[in-house]
Amino acid sequence: RAGLSRNGHTIVAVFLGFILFFGFLNNLIVLILFCKFKTLRNPVNMLLLNISISDMLVCISGTTLSFASNIHGKWIGGEHGCRWYGFVNSCFGIVSLISLAVLSYERYSTLTLCNKRSADYRKALLAVGGSWIYSLVWTVPPLIGWSSYGIEGAGTSCSVRWSSESAESTSYIICLFIFCLVIPVMVMMYCYGRLLYAVKQVGKIHKNTARKREYHVLFMVITTVICYLVCWIPYGVIALLATFGKPGVVTPVASIIPSILAKSSTVCNPIIYILMNKQVRYVILKL
Known part of the structure:
Protein backbone atom coordinates (compact mmCIF):
# COMPACT_ATOMS: atom_id res chain seq x y z
CA ARG A 1 0.00 0.00 0.00
CA ALA A 2 1.40 3.38 -1.04
CA GLY A 3 2.30 5.76 1.72
CA LEU A 4 2.44 9.54 1.82
CA SER A 5 4.75 11.54 -0.42
CA ARG A 6 7.64 13.57 0.98
CA ASN A 7 5.49 16.69 0.78
CA GLY A 8 2.64 14.84 2.47
CA HIS A 9 4.84 13.92 5.43
CA THR A 10 6.03 17.54 5.65
CA ILE A 11 2.46 18.84 5.80
CA VAL A 12 1.58 16.30 8.51
CA ALA A 13 4.73 17.28 10.45
CA VAL A 14 3.68 20.96 10.35
CA PHE A 15 0.24 20.13 11.77
CA LEU A 16 1.73 17.86 14.44
CA GLY A 17 4.28 20.52 15.37
CA PHE A 18 1.46 23.00 15.90
CA ILE A 19 -0.49 20.48 18.01
CA LEU A 20 2.63 19.54 20.00
CA PHE A 21 3.54 23.13 20.85
CA PHE A 22 0.12 24.52 21.67
CA GLY A 23 -1.19 21.29 23.20
CA PHE A 24 1.70 21.17 25.66
CA LEU A 25 1.67 24.92 26.35
CA ASN A 26 -2.10 25.23 26.87
CA ASN A 27 -2.31 22.25 29.20
CA LEU A 28 0.78 23.39 31.10
CA ILE A 29 -0.94 26.74 31.73
CA VAL A 30 -3.99 24.92 33.11
CA LEU A 31 -1.74 22.81 35.37
CA ILE A 32 0.15 25.87 36.67
CA LEU A 33 -3.09 27.75 37.39
CA PHE A 34 -4.48 24.77 39.28
CA CYS A 35 -1.33 24.47 41.41
CA LYS A 36 -1.08 28.22 42.06
CA PHE A 37 -4.70 29.03 42.96
CA LYS A 38 -6.54 27.03 45.61
CA THR A 39 -9.89 28.48 44.48
CA LEU A 40 -9.68 26.31 41.35
CA ARG A 41 -9.36 23.08 43.34
CA ASN A 42 -12.94 21.88 43.27
CA PRO A 43 -14.20 18.42 42.19
CA VAL A 44 -15.19 19.49 38.66
CA ASN A 45 -11.86 21.19 38.01
CA MET A 46 -10.00 18.16 39.39
CA LEU A 47 -11.57 16.03 36.67
CA LEU A 48 -10.81 18.68 34.05
CA LEU A 49 -7.24 18.80 35.33
CA ASN A 50 -7.05 15.01 34.93
CA ILE A 51 -7.93 15.46 31.26
CA SER A 52 -5.30 18.21 30.90
CA ILE A 53 -2.62 15.98 32.44
CA SER A 54 -3.48 13.08 30.12
CA ASP A 55 -3.50 15.47 27.13
CA MET A 56 -0.11 16.90 28.10
CA LEU A 57 1.31 13.38 28.45
CA VAL A 58 0.02 12.54 24.96
CA CYS A 59 1.97 15.52 23.61
CA ILE A 60 5.15 14.55 25.45
CA SER A 61 5.18 10.79 24.89
CA GLY A 62 3.17 10.35 21.70
CA THR A 63 2.94 13.38 19.45
CA THR A 64 6.70 14.01 19.68
CA LEU A 65 7.48 10.57 18.17
CA SER A 66 4.95 10.96 15.37
CA PHE A 67 6.22 14.48 14.64
CA ALA A 68 9.84 13.29 14.40
CA SER A 69 8.81 10.28 12.29
CA ASN A 70 7.01 12.47 9.75
CA ILE A 71 10.08 14.70 9.48
CA HIS A 72 12.07 11.56 8.54
CA GLY A 73 9.26 10.16 6.38
CA LYS A 74 9.08 6.87 8.29
CA TRP A 75 8.60 5.45 11.78
CA ILE A 76 11.81 5.95 13.77
CA GLY A 77 10.83 4.42 17.12
CA GLY A 78 11.42 0.77 16.30
CA GLU A 79 9.20 -2.10 17.45
CA HIS A 80 9.38 -1.31 21.17
CA GLY A 81 8.80 2.39 20.52
CA CYS A 82 5.76 1.50 18.43
CA ARG A 83 4.27 -0.60 21.22
CA TRP A 84 4.95 2.22 23.70
CA TYR A 85 3.40 4.84 21.41
CA GLY A 86 0.29 2.74 20.80
CA PHE A 87 -0.10 1.97 24.49
CA VAL A 88 0.30 5.49 25.89
CA ASN A 89 -1.89 7.16 23.27
CA SER A 90 -4.66 4.62 23.83
CA CYS A 91 -4.29 4.84 27.61
CA PHE A 92 -4.36 8.63 27.83
CA GLY A 93 -7.19 8.90 25.31
CA ILE A 94 -9.38 6.52 27.33
CA VAL A 95 -8.54 8.40 30.56
CA SER A 96 -9.90 11.59 28.98
CA LEU A 97 -13.08 9.91 27.74
CA ILE A 98 -13.81 8.21 31.07
CA SER A 99 -13.17 11.50 32.89
CA LEU A 100 -15.74 13.19 30.64
CA ALA A 101 -18.23 10.40 31.34
CA VAL A 102 -17.69 10.84 35.09
CA LEU A 103 -18.11 14.60 34.67
CA SER A 104 -21.43 14.04 32.93
CA TYR A 105 -22.68 11.97 35.87
CA GLU A 106 -21.32 14.54 38.34
CA ARG A 107 -23.25 17.33 36.60
CA TYR A 108 -26.35 15.14 36.42
CA SER A 109 -26.27 14.24 40.12
CA THR A 110 -25.45 17.80 41.22
CA LEU A 111 -28.15 19.55 39.22
CA THR A 112 -30.91 17.02 39.86
CA LEU A 113 -30.57 17.17 43.66
CA CYS A 114 -32.80 19.71 45.39
CA ASN A 115 -30.44 20.37 48.28
CA LYS A 116 -27.06 21.94 47.83
CA ARG A 117 -24.24 19.46 48.27
CA SER A 118 -20.84 20.21 49.70
CA ALA A 119 -17.85 19.59 47.45
CA ASP A 120 -16.88 15.92 47.58
CA TYR A 121 -13.14 15.76 46.98
CA ARG A 122 -12.87 12.12 48.00
CA LYS A 123 -15.21 11.01 45.23
CA ALA A 124 -13.38 13.22 42.74
CA LEU A 125 -10.04 11.63 43.66
CA LEU A 126 -11.57 8.15 43.41
CA ALA A 127 -12.93 9.05 39.98
CA VAL A 128 -9.52 10.27 38.83
CA GLY A 129 -7.80 7.12 40.09
CA GLY A 130 -10.57 4.94 38.68
CA SER A 131 -10.22 6.48 35.21
CA TRP A 132 -6.54 5.48 35.10
CA ILE A 133 -7.17 1.96 36.40
CA TYR A 134 -10.04 1.43 33.94
CA SER A 135 -7.86 2.67 31.08
CA LEU A 136 -4.99 0.36 32.03
CA VAL A 137 -7.38 -2.61 32.16
CA TRP A 138 -8.13 -2.07 28.46
CA THR A 139 -4.75 -0.90 27.15
CA VAL A 140 -2.37 -3.38 28.81
CA PRO A 141 -3.84 -6.55 27.14
CA PRO A 142 -2.26 -5.84 23.70
CA LEU A 143 1.12 -5.74 25.45
CA ILE A 144 0.62 -9.26 26.82
CA GLY A 145 -0.96 -11.05 23.88
CA TRP A 146 -4.62 -10.09 23.51
CA SER A 147 -4.30 -8.25 20.17
CA SER A 148 -1.20 -6.07 19.66
CA TYR A 149 0.04 -2.58 18.84
CA GLY A 150 1.52 -1.88 15.42
CA ILE A 151 2.23 0.75 12.77
CA GLU A 152 -0.87 2.39 11.29
CA GLY A 153 -1.86 4.72 8.49
CA ALA A 154 1.03 6.40 6.68
CA GLY A 155 3.63 4.46 8.68
CA THR A 156 4.56 7.26 11.09
CA SER A 157 2.34 6.40 14.05
CA CYS A 158 1.15 3.31 15.91
CA SER A 159 -2.04 2.02 17.49
CA VAL A 160 -4.00 -1.19 18.00
CA ARG A 161 -3.71 -3.40 14.90
CA TRP A 162 -7.18 -2.61 13.56
CA SER A 163 -6.72 -4.65 10.37
CA SER A 164 -5.66 -7.89 12.08
CA GLU A 165 -7.89 -10.79 11.00
CA SER A 166 -7.32 -13.09 13.99
CA ALA A 167 -10.32 -13.97 16.15
CA GLU A 168 -8.63 -12.84 19.38
CA SER A 169 -7.68 -9.47 17.90
CA THR A 170 -11.22 -8.91 16.60
CA SER A 171 -12.68 -9.86 20.00
CA TYR A 172 -10.41 -7.31 21.69
CA ILE A 173 -11.38 -4.55 19.26
CA ILE A 174 -15.09 -5.28 19.79
CA CYS A 175 -14.65 -5.14 23.58
CA LEU A 176 -12.56 -1.96 23.30
CA PHE A 177 -15.25 -0.19 21.29
CA ILE A 178 -18.06 -1.33 23.57
CA PHE A 179 -16.42 -0.55 26.92
CA CYS A 180 -14.21 2.40 25.96
CA LEU A 181 -16.39 4.23 23.45
CA VAL A 182 -20.01 3.08 23.20
CA ILE A 183 -20.80 2.80 26.94
CA PRO A 184 -19.07 6.08 27.99
CA VAL A 185 -20.75 7.97 25.12
CA MET A 186 -24.15 6.47 26.03
CA VAL A 187 -23.65 7.55 29.67
CA MET A 188 -22.88 11.09 28.52
CA MET A 189 -25.82 11.21 26.13
CA TYR A 190 -28.23 9.97 28.80
CA CYS A 191 -26.99 12.36 31.51
CA TYR A 192 -26.86 15.43 29.29
CA GLY A 193 -30.14 14.57 27.60
CA ARG A 194 -31.89 14.43 30.98
CA LEU A 195 -30.13 17.57 32.16
CA LEU A 196 -30.97 19.63 29.09
CA TYR A 197 -34.59 18.52 29.40
CA ALA A 198 -34.57 19.60 33.06
CA VAL A 199 -33.01 22.96 32.16
CA LYS A 200 -35.71 23.53 29.56
CA GLN A 201 -38.45 22.63 32.06
CA VAL A 202 -37.26 25.12 34.67
CA GLY A 203 -36.08 27.75 32.18
CA LYS A 204 -38.81 30.22 33.13
CA ILE A 205 -38.41 29.69 36.86
CA HIS A 206 -36.22 32.06 38.83
CA LYS A 207 -32.84 30.52 39.62
CA ASN A 208 -30.52 31.75 42.34
CA THR A 209 -26.92 32.73 41.66
CA ALA A 210 -25.48 29.40 42.80
CA ARG A 211 -27.81 27.49 40.46
CA LYS A 212 -26.92 29.73 37.53
CA ARG A 213 -23.26 29.03 38.19
CA GLU A 214 -23.95 25.28 38.13
CA TYR A 215 -25.71 25.62 34.76
CA HIS A 216 -22.78 27.60 33.39
CA VAL A 217 -20.42 24.77 34.39
CA LEU A 218 -22.84 22.31 32.77
CA PHE A 219 -22.64 24.04 29.39
CA MET A 220 -18.85 24.31 29.65
CA VAL A 221 -18.60 20.55 30.19
CA ILE A 222 -21.07 19.84 27.37
CA THR A 223 -18.94 21.98 25.03
CA THR A 224 -15.86 20.00 26.07
CA VAL A 225 -17.65 16.70 25.39
CA ILE A 226 -18.86 17.82 21.96
CA CYS A 227 -15.36 18.99 21.05
CA TYR A 228 -13.86 15.68 22.20
CA LEU A 261 -8.00 15.51 14.29
CA ALA A 262 -7.93 13.21 17.33
CA LYS A 263 -4.61 14.66 18.48
CA SER A 264 -5.97 18.20 18.07
CA SER A 265 -8.27 17.63 21.06
CA THR A 266 -5.22 18.25 23.26
CA VAL A 267 -5.21 21.85 21.98
CA CYS A 268 -8.97 22.46 22.12
CA ASN A 269 -9.77 21.29 25.66
CA PRO A 270 -7.70 23.83 27.65
CA ILE A 271 -8.94 26.67 25.40
CA ILE A 272 -12.51 25.75 26.33
CA TYR A 273 -11.64 25.76 30.05
CA ILE A 274 -10.08 29.22 29.80
CA LEU A 275 -12.81 30.78 27.65
CA MET A 276 -15.81 29.31 29.47
CA ASN A 277 -14.59 28.92 33.06
CA LYS A 278 -15.14 32.18 34.97
CA GLN A 279 -12.87 31.03 37.81
CA VAL A 280 -9.99 30.44 35.41
CA ARG A 281 -10.49 33.79 33.67
CA TYR A 282 -10.59 35.52 37.05
CA VAL A 283 -7.29 34.04 38.28
CA ILE A 284 -5.62 34.81 34.93
CA LEU A 285 -6.53 38.48 35.40
CA LYS A 286 -4.88 38.32 38.83
CA LEU A 287 -1.55 37.21 37.40
Missing part, protein backbone atom coordinates in the same frame (compact mmCIF):
# COMPACT_ATOMS: atom_id res chain seq x y z
CA LEU A 229 -16.36 13.61 20.23
CA VAL A 230 -15.93 15.71 17.08
CA CYS A 231 -12.18 15.11 17.34
CA TRP A 232 -12.34 11.37 18.10
CA ILE A 233 -15.43 9.93 16.36
CA PRO A 234 -13.88 10.15 12.83
CA TYR A 235 -10.88 8.16 14.10
CA GLY A 236 -13.24 5.57 15.59
CA VAL A 237 -15.11 5.26 12.27
CA ILE A 238 -11.85 4.75 10.36
CA ALA A 239 -10.73 2.13 12.90
CA LEU A 240 -14.02 0.24 12.47
CA LEU A 241 -13.67 0.36 8.68
CA ALA A 242 -10.10 -0.95 8.94
CA THR A 243 -11.30 -3.79 11.20
CA PHE A 244 -14.51 -4.86 9.49
CA GLY A 245 -14.28 -3.32 6.00
CA LYS A 246 -12.65 -4.68 2.87
CA PRO A 247 -8.83 -4.93 2.90
CA GLY A 248 -7.28 -1.67 1.69
CA VAL A 249 -10.48 0.33 2.09
CA VAL A 250 -8.68 2.77 4.41
CA THR A 251 -5.91 4.60 2.54
CA PRO A 252 -2.97 6.35 4.26
CA VAL A 253 -4.45 9.78 3.54
CA ALA A 254 -7.88 8.71 4.81
CA SER A 255 -6.34 7.44 8.05
CA ILE A 256 -3.95 10.32 8.75
CA ILE A 257 -6.61 13.06 8.75
CA PRO A 258 -8.74 11.52 11.57
CA SER A 259 -5.52 10.78 13.47
CA ILE A 260 -4.47 14.45 13.35
Whole structure:
Protein backbone atom coordinates (compact mmCIF):
# COMPACT_ATOMS: atom_id res chain seq x y z
CA ARG A 1 0.00 0.00 0.00
CA ALA A 2 1.40 3.38 -1.04
CA GLY A 3 2.30 5.76 1.72
CA LEU A 4 2.44 9.54 1.82
CA SER A 5 4.75 11.54 -0.42
CA ARG A 6 7.64 13.57 0.98
CA ASN A 7 5.49 16.69 0.78
CA GLY A 8 2.64 14.84 2.47
CA HIS A 9 4.84 13.92 5.43
CA THR A 10 6.03 17.54 5.65
CA ILE A 11 2.46 18.84 5.80
CA VAL A 12 1.58 16.30 8.51
CA ALA A 13 4.73 17.28 10.45
CA VAL A 14 3.68 20.96 10.35
CA PHE A 15 0.24 20.13 11.77
CA LEU A 16 1.73 17.86 14.44
CA GLY A 17 4.28 20.52 15.37
CA PHE A 18 1.46 23.00 15.90
CA ILE A 19 -0.49 20.48 18.01
CA LEU A 20 2.63 19.54 20.00
CA PHE A 21 3.54 23.13 20.85
CA PHE A 22 0.12 24.52 21.67
CA GLY A 23 -1.19 21.29 23.20
CA PHE A 24 1.70 21.17 25.66
CA LEU A 25 1.67 24.92 26.35
CA ASN A 26 -2.10 25.23 26.87
CA ASN A 27 -2.31 22.25 29.20
CA LEU A 28 0.78 23.39 31.10
CA ILE A 29 -0.94 26.74 31.73
CA VAL A 30 -3.99 24.92 33.11
CA LEU A 31 -1.74 22.81 35.37
CA ILE A 32 0.15 25.87 36.67
CA LEU A 33 -3.09 27.75 37.39
CA PHE A 34 -4.48 24.77 39.28
CA CYS A 35 -1.33 24.47 41.41
CA LYS A 36 -1.08 28.22 42.06
CA PHE A 37 -4.70 29.03 42.96
CA LYS A 38 -6.54 27.03 45.61
CA THR A 39 -9.89 28.48 44.48
CA LEU A 40 -9.68 26.31 41.35
CA ARG A 41 -9.36 23.08 43.34
CA ASN A 42 -12.94 21.88 43.27
CA PRO A 43 -14.20 18.42 42.19
CA VAL A 44 -15.19 19.49 38.66
CA ASN A 45 -11.86 21.19 38.01
CA MET A 46 -10.00 18.16 39.39
CA LEU A 47 -11.57 16.03 36.67
CA LEU A 48 -10.81 18.68 34.05
CA LEU A 49 -7.24 18.80 35.33
CA ASN A 50 -7.05 15.01 34.93
CA ILE A 51 -7.93 15.46 31.26
CA SER A 52 -5.30 18.21 30.90
CA ILE A 53 -2.62 15.98 32.44
CA SER A 54 -3.48 13.08 30.12
CA ASP A 55 -3.50 15.47 27.13
CA MET A 56 -0.11 16.90 28.10
CA LEU A 57 1.31 13.38 28.45
CA VAL A 58 0.02 12.54 24.96
CA CYS A 59 1.97 15.52 23.61
CA ILE A 60 5.15 14.55 25.45
CA SER A 61 5.18 10.79 24.89
CA GLY A 62 3.17 10.35 21.70
CA THR A 63 2.94 13.38 19.45
CA THR A 64 6.70 14.01 19.68
CA LEU A 65 7.48 10.57 18.17
CA SER A 66 4.95 10.96 15.37
CA PHE A 67 6.22 14.48 14.64
CA ALA A 68 9.84 13.29 14.40
CA SER A 69 8.81 10.28 12.29
CA ASN A 70 7.01 12.47 9.75
CA ILE A 71 10.08 14.70 9.48
CA HIS A 72 12.07 11.56 8.54
CA GLY A 73 9.26 10.16 6.38
CA LYS A 74 9.08 6.87 8.29
CA TRP A 75 8.60 5.45 11.78
CA ILE A 76 11.81 5.95 13.77
CA GLY A 77 10.83 4.42 17.12
CA GLY A 78 11.42 0.77 16.30
CA GLU A 79 9.20 -2.10 17.45
CA HIS A 80 9.38 -1.31 21.17
CA GLY A 81 8.80 2.39 20.52
CA CYS A 82 5.76 1.50 18.43
CA ARG A 83 4.27 -0.60 21.22
CA TRP A 84 4.95 2.22 23.70
CA TYR A 85 3.40 4.84 21.41
CA GLY A 86 0.29 2.74 20.80
CA PHE A 87 -0.10 1.97 24.49
CA VAL A 88 0.30 5.49 25.89
CA ASN A 89 -1.89 7.16 23.27
CA SER A 90 -4.66 4.62 23.83
CA CYS A 91 -4.29 4.84 27.61
CA PHE A 92 -4.36 8.63 27.83
CA GLY A 93 -7.19 8.90 25.31
CA ILE A 94 -9.38 6.52 27.33
CA VAL A 95 -8.54 8.40 30.56
CA SER A 96 -9.90 11.59 28.98
CA LEU A 97 -13.08 9.91 27.74
CA ILE A 98 -13.81 8.21 31.07
CA SER A 99 -13.17 11.50 32.89
CA LEU A 100 -15.74 13.19 30.64
CA ALA A 101 -18.23 10.40 31.34
CA VAL A 102 -17.69 10.84 35.09
CA LEU A 103 -18.11 14.60 34.67
CA SER A 104 -21.43 14.04 32.93
CA TYR A 105 -22.68 11.97 35.87
CA GLU A 106 -21.32 14.54 38.34
CA ARG A 107 -23.25 17.33 36.60
CA TYR A 108 -26.35 15.14 36.42
CA SER A 109 -26.27 14.24 40.12
CA THR A 110 -25.45 17.80 41.22
CA LEU A 111 -28.15 19.55 39.22
CA THR A 112 -30.91 17.02 39.86
CA LEU A 113 -30.57 17.17 43.66
CA CYS A 114 -32.80 19.71 45.39
CA ASN A 115 -30.44 20.37 48.28
CA LYS A 116 -27.06 21.94 47.83
CA ARG A 117 -24.24 19.46 48.27
CA SER A 118 -20.84 20.21 49.70
CA ALA A 119 -17.85 19.59 47.45
CA ASP A 120 -16.88 15.92 47.58
CA TYR A 121 -13.14 15.76 46.98
CA ARG A 122 -12.87 12.12 48.00
CA LYS A 123 -15.21 11.01 45.23
CA ALA A 124 -13.38 13.22 42.74
CA LEU A 125 -10.04 11.63 43.66
CA LEU A 126 -11.57 8.15 43.41
CA ALA A 127 -12.93 9.05 39.98
CA VAL A 128 -9.52 10.27 38.83
CA GLY A 129 -7.80 7.12 40.09
CA GLY A 130 -10.57 4.94 38.68
CA SER A 131 -10.22 6.48 35.21
CA TRP A 132 -6.54 5.48 35.10
CA ILE A 133 -7.17 1.96 36.40
CA TYR A 134 -10.04 1.43 33.94
CA SER A 135 -7.86 2.67 31.08
CA LEU A 136 -4.99 0.36 32.03
CA VAL A 137 -7.38 -2.61 32.16
CA TRP A 138 -8.13 -2.07 28.46
CA THR A 139 -4.75 -0.90 27.15
CA VAL A 140 -2.37 -3.38 28.81
CA PRO A 141 -3.84 -6.55 27.14
CA PRO A 142 -2.26 -5.84 23.70
CA LEU A 143 1.12 -5.74 25.45
CA ILE A 144 0.62 -9.26 26.82
CA GLY A 145 -0.96 -11.05 23.88
CA TRP A 146 -4.62 -10.09 23.51
CA SER A 147 -4.30 -8.25 20.17
CA SER A 148 -1.20 -6.07 19.66
CA TYR A 149 0.04 -2.58 18.84
CA GLY A 150 1.52 -1.88 15.42
CA ILE A 151 2.23 0.75 12.77
CA GLU A 152 -0.87 2.39 11.29
CA GLY A 153 -1.86 4.72 8.49
CA ALA A 154 1.03 6.40 6.68
CA GLY A 155 3.63 4.46 8.68
CA THR A 156 4.56 7.26 11.09
CA SER A 157 2.34 6.40 14.05
CA CYS A 158 1.15 3.31 15.91
CA SER A 159 -2.04 2.02 17.49
CA VAL A 160 -4.00 -1.19 18.00
CA ARG A 161 -3.71 -3.40 14.90
CA TRP A 162 -7.18 -2.61 13.56
CA SER A 163 -6.72 -4.65 10.37
CA SER A 164 -5.66 -7.89 12.08
CA GLU A 165 -7.89 -10.79 11.00
CA SER A 166 -7.32 -13.09 13.99
CA ALA A 167 -10.32 -13.97 16.15
CA GLU A 168 -8.63 -12.84 19.38
CA SER A 169 -7.68 -9.47 17.90
CA THR A 170 -11.22 -8.91 16.60
CA SER A 171 -12.68 -9.86 20.00
CA TYR A 172 -10.41 -7.31 21.69
CA ILE A 173 -11.38 -4.55 19.26
CA ILE A 174 -15.09 -5.28 19.79
CA CYS A 175 -14.65 -5.14 23.58
CA LEU A 176 -12.56 -1.96 23.30
CA PHE A 177 -15.25 -0.19 21.29
CA ILE A 178 -18.06 -1.33 23.57
CA PHE A 179 -16.42 -0.55 26.92
CA CYS A 180 -14.21 2.40 25.96
CA LEU A 181 -16.39 4.23 23.45
CA VAL A 182 -20.01 3.08 23.20
CA ILE A 183 -20.80 2.80 26.94
CA PRO A 184 -19.07 6.08 27.99
CA VAL A 185 -20.75 7.97 25.12
CA MET A 186 -24.15 6.47 26.03
CA VAL A 187 -23.65 7.55 29.67
CA MET A 188 -22.88 11.09 28.52
CA MET A 189 -25.82 11.21 26.13
CA TYR A 190 -28.23 9.97 28.80
CA CYS A 191 -26.99 12.36 31.51
CA TYR A 192 -26.86 15.43 29.29
CA GLY A 193 -30.14 14.57 27.60
CA ARG A 194 -31.89 14.43 30.98
CA LEU A 195 -30.13 17.57 32.16
CA LEU A 196 -30.97 19.63 29.09
CA TYR A 197 -34.59 18.52 29.40
CA ALA A 198 -34.57 19.60 33.06
CA VAL A 199 -33.01 22.96 32.16
CA LYS A 200 -35.71 23.53 29.56
CA GLN A 201 -38.45 22.63 32.06
CA VAL A 202 -37.26 25.12 34.67
CA GLY A 203 -36.08 27.75 32.18
CA LYS A 204 -38.81 30.22 33.13
CA ILE A 205 -38.41 29.69 36.86
CA HIS A 206 -36.22 32.06 38.83
CA LYS A 207 -32.84 30.52 39.62
CA ASN A 208 -30.52 31.75 42.34
CA THR A 209 -26.92 32.73 41.66
CA ALA A 210 -25.48 29.40 42.80
CA ARG A 211 -27.81 27.49 40.46
CA LYS A 212 -26.92 29.73 37.53
CA ARG A 213 -23.26 29.03 38.19
CA GLU A 214 -23.95 25.28 38.13
CA TYR A 215 -25.71 25.62 34.76
CA HIS A 216 -22.78 27.60 33.39
CA VAL A 217 -20.42 24.77 34.39
CA LEU A 218 -22.84 22.31 32.77
CA PHE A 219 -22.64 24.04 29.39
CA MET A 220 -18.85 24.31 29.65
CA VAL A 221 -18.60 20.55 30.19
CA ILE A 222 -21.07 19.84 27.37
CA THR A 223 -18.94 21.98 25.03
CA THR A 224 -15.86 20.00 26.07
CA VAL A 225 -17.65 16.70 25.39
CA ILE A 226 -18.86 17.82 21.96
CA CYS A 227 -15.36 18.99 21.05
CA TYR A 228 -13.86 15.68 22.20
CA LEU A 229 -16.36 13.61 20.23
CA VAL A 230 -15.93 15.71 17.08
CA CYS A 231 -12.18 15.11 17.34
CA TRP A 232 -12.34 11.37 18.10
CA ILE A 233 -15.43 9.93 16.36
CA PRO A 234 -13.88 10.15 12.83
CA TYR A 235 -10.88 8.16 14.10
CA GLY A 236 -13.24 5.57 15.59
CA VAL A 237 -15.11 5.26 12.27
CA ILE A 238 -11.85 4.75 10.36
CA ALA A 239 -10.73 2.13 12.90
CA LEU A 240 -14.02 0.24 12.47
CA LEU A 241 -13.67 0.36 8.68
CA ALA A 242 -10.10 -0.95 8.94
CA THR A 243 -11.30 -3.79 11.20
CA PHE A 244 -14.51 -4.86 9.49
CA GLY A 245 -14.28 -3.32 6.00
CA LYS A 246 -12.65 -4.68 2.87
CA PRO A 247 -8.83 -4.93 2.90
CA GLY A 248 -7.28 -1.67 1.69
CA VAL A 249 -10.48 0.33 2.09
CA VAL A 250 -8.68 2.77 4.41
CA THR A 251 -5.91 4.60 2.54
CA PRO A 252 -2.97 6.35 4.26
CA VAL A 253 -4.45 9.78 3.54
CA ALA A 254 -7.88 8.71 4.81
CA SER A 255 -6.34 7.44 8.05
CA ILE A 256 -3.95 10.32 8.75
CA ILE A 257 -6.61 13.06 8.75
CA PRO A 258 -8.74 11.52 11.57
CA SER A 259 -5.52 10.78 13.47
CA ILE A 260 -4.47 14.45 13.35
CA LEU A 261 -8.00 15.51 14.29
CA ALA A 262 -7.93 13.21 17.33
CA LYS A 263 -4.61 14.66 18.48
CA SER A 264 -5.97 18.20 18.07
CA SER A 265 -8.27 17.63 21.06
CA THR A 266 -5.22 18.25 23.26
CA VAL A 267 -5.21 21.85 21.98
CA CYS A 268 -8.97 22.46 22.12
CA ASN A 269 -9.77 21.29 25.66
CA PRO A 270 -7.70 23.83 27.65
CA ILE A 271 -8.94 26.67 25.40
CA ILE A 272 -12.51 25.75 26.33
CA TYR A 273 -11.64 25.76 30.05
CA ILE A 274 -10.08 29.22 29.80
CA LEU A 275 -12.81 30.78 27.65
CA MET A 276 -15.81 29.31 29.47
CA ASN A 277 -14.59 28.92 33.06
CA LYS A 278 -15.14 32.18 34.97
CA GLN A 279 -12.87 31.03 37.81
CA VAL A 280 -9.99 30.44 35.41
CA ARG A 281 -10.49 33.79 33.67
CA TYR A 282 -10.59 35.52 37.05
CA VAL A 283 -7.29 34.04 38.28
CA ILE A 284 -5.62 34.81 34.93
CA LEU A 285 -6.53 38.48 35.40
CA LYS A 286 -4.88 38.32 38.83
CA LEU A 287 -1.55 37.21 37.40
